[in-house]
Amino acid sequence: MKTTANFRKMKRDNDPIAMLTAYDAPSARLAERAGVDLLLVGDSLGMVVLGYDSTIPVTVDDMVLHTKAVKRGARETFVVTDLPFLSYHSDFSETAGYVKRLTQEAGADAVKLEGGMEVTETVKKLVQAGVPVMGHLGLTPQSVGVLGGYKVQGKQSPDAEKLIREAQALEDAGAFAIVIECVPRQLGQVMTERLNIPVIGIGAGADTDGQVLVYHDVIGYESENVPKFVHQYTNISSLIEQGLARYVNDVKECAFPQQKHTYTMKEDQLQELYSGRFVGEGN
Numbered sequence: 001m002k003t004t005a006n007f008r009k010m011k012r013d014n015d016p017i018a019m020l021t022a023y024d025a026p027s028a029r030l031a032e033r034a035g036v037d038l039l040l041v042g043d044s045l046g047m048v049v050l051g052y053d054s055t056i057p058v059t060v061d062d063m064v065l066h067t068k069a070v071k072r073g074a075r076e077t078f079v080v081t082d083l084p085f086l087s088y089h090s091d092f093s094e095t096a097g098y099v100k101r102l103t104q105e106a107g108a109d110a111v112k113l114e115g116g117m118e119v120t121e122t123v124k125k126l127v128q129a130g131v132p133v134m135g136h137l138g139l140t141p142q143s144v145g146v147l148g149g150y151k152v153q154g155k156q157s158p159d160a161e162k163l164i165r166e167a168q169a170l171e172d173a174g175a176f177a178i179v180i181e182c183v184p185r186q187l188g189q190v191m192t193e194r195l196n197i198p199v200i201g202i203g204a205g206a207d208t209d210g211q212v213l214v215y216h217d218v219i220g221y222e223s224e225n226v227p228k229f230v231h232q233y234t235n236i237s238s239l240i241e242q243g244l245a246r247y248v249n250d251v252k253e254c255a256f257p258q259q260k261h262t263y264t265m266k267e268d269q270l271q272e273l274y275s276g277r278f279v280g281e282g283n
């Protein structure tokens with residue numbers, strides 16, 4: 001399994017980091033086989049898998065359940081889990097309790113949290129306690145209500161400058177990497193140059209140390225409102241739809257099940273059954 005030290009070295013060596021979300025065991029197993037460097041159990045779980053229209057309703061219990069599944073599927077891959085909405089803005093002991101569940105109980109190798117200056121103290125304390133922390137800046141979906149939608153961030157120079165300062169502060173607080181989401185390419189490039197820790201981009205251009213995308217977006221699996229930064233590498237939805245339609249059709253036409261899908265009883269047992277030795281028949 002790769003470690004935070006490996007990710008740091010990959011940055012130094014200009015070796016691009018391929019990160020992907022995963023939410024369950026089979027998808028994690030396939031991602032591991034495909035050679036992803038690290039997996040994220042993102043709170044996008046809420047939108048992509050659970051059918052909510054934002055990440056706000058996602059709970060620590062949800063993250064624990066799905067992190068366990070991902071860890072069972074991908075035993076050899078570093079797994080980062082999101083701290084969900086409002087689970088790290090009260091007192092530190094509450095946050096530590098949630099992080100304890102996600103790491104000890106669910107097996108997460110690191111946690112990710114959104115925000116800049118307002119979370120650096122929490123990042124520092126978690127790292128001091130021995131928890132690897134990944135930052136997340138730019139479009140931070142847990143703040144969608146404040147941001148007023150899923151919009152590109154840091155287009156104005158003061159906003160870009162603030163994001164650079166916040167990235168620096170997260171590095172100083174001990175974060176092992178940061179995700180930057182939905183920012184202009186030039187900002188992605190500057191942040192990547194300024195930081196010593198890996199910068200993983202999603203909609204942040206080609207100059208970051210790595211890329212992350214949502215699993216369902218990459219394989220074209222019923223993800224709605226797909227952002228412009230996504231490249232859909234295959235379209236699994238149409239394959240699934242065709243397969244399911246053939247199943248339904250076969251049932252309707254009595255073409256399924258066939259002999260090979262069927263269990264049979266030995267002849268003597270069948271005779272016995274038919275010989276009327278069953279008490280209670282007809283009751």
Ligand SMILES: Nc1nc(=O)c2c([nH]1)NC[C@@H]1CN(c3ccc(C(=O)N[C@@H](CCC(=O)O)C(=O)O)cc3)CN21
Binds near residue numbers: 047055
């Ligand atoms: N399927 C999925 N993929 C994601 O990448 C993703 C989620 N869900 N859910 C959680 C967040 C939300 N994300 C989003 C959602 C929408 C846009 C989007 O539509 N952006 C506009 C930008 C428009 C602008 O400001 O110019 C776009 O056109 O891409 C971006 C990120 C990223 N995350």
Ligand SMILES: CC(C)C(=O)C(=O)O
Binds near residue numbers: 021041045082214
């Ligand atoms: C899109 C990635 C970076 C994320 O935070 C998530 O999946 O929740």
